[in-house]
Amino acid sequence: MNSSTVSDEFVFAEEVSAAPAPHTTQKTQSPAVWHILVVDDEPDVHAATKLALKGIEVEGRSLAFSHAYSSQQAQALLAQNPDFAVALIDVVMEQQDAGLQLVRHIREVLGNTAIRVVLRTGQPGDVPELQTIQQYDINDYKTKSELTQERLFTSLVIAIRAYAQIELLQWGQARLARILQASLALGKANNLQGFAQNLLRQLEVLLYGDGSASACQEQGQIAIAVHVAGTAPYVLAASADCQHWVGSALEHVPMGAGLQQTLQAQSHRFDAQAVHLFIPSAHGVVLAVSATRSALQMSTHSLEQGLLEVFVSNATMAFEKLQLYLDINALAFSDDLVGLPNRNAMVAALDAQQYPQGVLALLDLDGFADINSVLDAHFGDAVLKAVAHRLHAEFAQDAVVARVGGDLFGVYGAPASIAPQRLLGVFAQPFAVKDGELLRLSATVGLVQLRSTDGVTALKDAGVALKQAKRQARGKSLYFDPTQSEAASQRMQRLNCLRAAFSEEQLCLHYQPCVDLRTGQVVAAECLLRWPVPGGKFIPPDQFIPLAEQAGLMLALGHWVIATALRWRKSLVGRVNDAFRVAINVSQVQFAEPDFVEQVLALVAASGVQGYQVEIELTESVAVSKVEDVQAKLKALRAQGIRVAMDDFGTGYSSLSILQRLSLDKLKIDRSFVSGDLPQAQADAGTGVHLEIANTIITLAQHLKLATLAEGIETDAQRRALLAAGCELGQGYFFSRPLPEQDFLLWLEKNST
Structure with missing residues (x-):
């Protein structure tokens, strides 16, 4: 484009005095001028444009011009300064479409969507207007002959206003993104002090653009006060240069009056000196924030205040969550009673x-x-x-x-x-x-x-x-002692195994014959609970019965033992005489149940066994319970023909007066007085039987008109010694060890007389 065409293509109308547009408050840190980029390969166009717009203000700001004489120069200027509001670009420069390529570079390469583009051309036929507007993101497309001073000013004002709106939207989006990010950071605290510190850091960034201590000291001060219901408010957190305020009552700090007013008003306040924010909660704890306005990045613009209120709203939700967490934490980690x-x-x-x-x-x-x-x-x-x-x-x-x-x-x-x-x-x-x-x-x-x-x-x-x-x-x-833990662990493992064995019906009963010492006739059998384990071995009852009692398993186990023993006795009909009894051991826990008698009688009736074919064996520990209750239960059992024996007599605590009051049928002499467990000096030579104790028990039984049975007879000498002492019945390895059902039947056939 040559200079001779300027006067024809760029004609100015009579100069008009352009009144400034209504004032709109912009960000304090924004430039005081609108930067305009003029891109044209004709110097006269630059001079004419500058002259036409000389002294004009738009939205209260003057215009500052930058000049490029080619698209390459323009690209360099745009890369250096992204704050151009408007670019006046000639279409035809070093190339036929240089201006159009510059527009594409601005939008696609630089990613600048805010700058407004006004295309000017002196050759309108070369680049059709409609096609250009459709294909390129431009604000206006004019021929230079159209651009009188008034029209140029009008086009520029429209472009600047559009730029201002876009810039404001982009700024708002960036601020909103920062607010959301700051809100997320607030949710990371798990205590009141940590929340206050997070809030302080995020407010420093939002208000001053830098959360560093030095920036805060230069640009402003922030103080956060907390008020817990029923106590005096105090400073919870403060900027780096105000740390000595922390913990102080509000009347003792410079910003205290503003904080106190915010707490009383329970609302936000914005004035020329400071921003005052209120953060409530439903848990009796509220926060107040005061931030001075010295060098604040924000102004009193309603959008900026609105965005700040959005942040406070998010902060309030985070504060509520913290209070709820602290309440839950208190319930989870403290004891309300003490x-x-x-x-x-x-x-x-x-x-x-x-x-x-x-x-x-x-x-x-x-x-x-x-x-x-x-x-x-x-x-x-x-x-x-x-x-x-x-x-x-x-x-x-x-x-x-x-x-x-x-x-x-x-x-x-x-x-x-x-x-x-x-x-x-x-x-x-x-x-x-x-x-x-x-x-x-x-x-x-x-x-x-x-x-x-x-x-x-x-x-x-x-x-x-x-x-x-x-x-x-x-x-x-x-x-x-670590061995205690090992023993406890072993007990627990054994208890778990016992529960499994019981539920899987691995437990069984063995039966040991009770023999009349005078005739050798088998008159009864004691059923004994056995727990078989792999390898053909058994866990001794004295190891697992206490476990069952401690774990509350004894009631179910005892019920199963009685029912199983009664079924076994029923199966012996025709193989033993009618008076043959099955003796069943009952634990103290089982006997203490209020409905123990009713349960036993119900099981007896259901089995079809007669009462006189059943014998209940109790330990001496039962006898030291409430004698009246024990006696009532024993009488009820014996009324149905069920016999009652006291097992392991002589090792417990029963007294003669208690024995006289109880309805018993038999005393069983403990094996410790029969099978040589006592020191030899205390036992009868050649038999191992402690005759003095055995005689005492037998005499006592005779006095009370009770039968006697000696446990643990292992030799014929012991049998004869006990028989001579007046003992009537006996059981032990001399006769037979406890046997499974089938083995007992074989033994019974072999030893029947």
């Missing part, structure tokens, strides 16, 4: 190894169950609170104190702190309970030196030591 941490908190402290290689002690209050039952639960709660208070006062400074169970307290700390003497010393003085009533208490303590293990295992080991202490040294302390 105000101490609970078992979960103790496990967490142990897992975190708060005191590496420390000692864990479990304290169990002696006789607390009696306090609860004899007095009442409210008094028991008062006792627990008193103990918790004293433990906390004694140990809280150097240990973790928790209530880990009903009347079970845990203390975890360094070995020097958790000494048995110090623990038991807590109970040296009486406790003031309910209206100052003094109550003396004692505790049994189990301790464990922590190994590299988890908290649950540590509690388990301390519990094992506590159980041992309660058995051996109630009111004292005992350290955990």
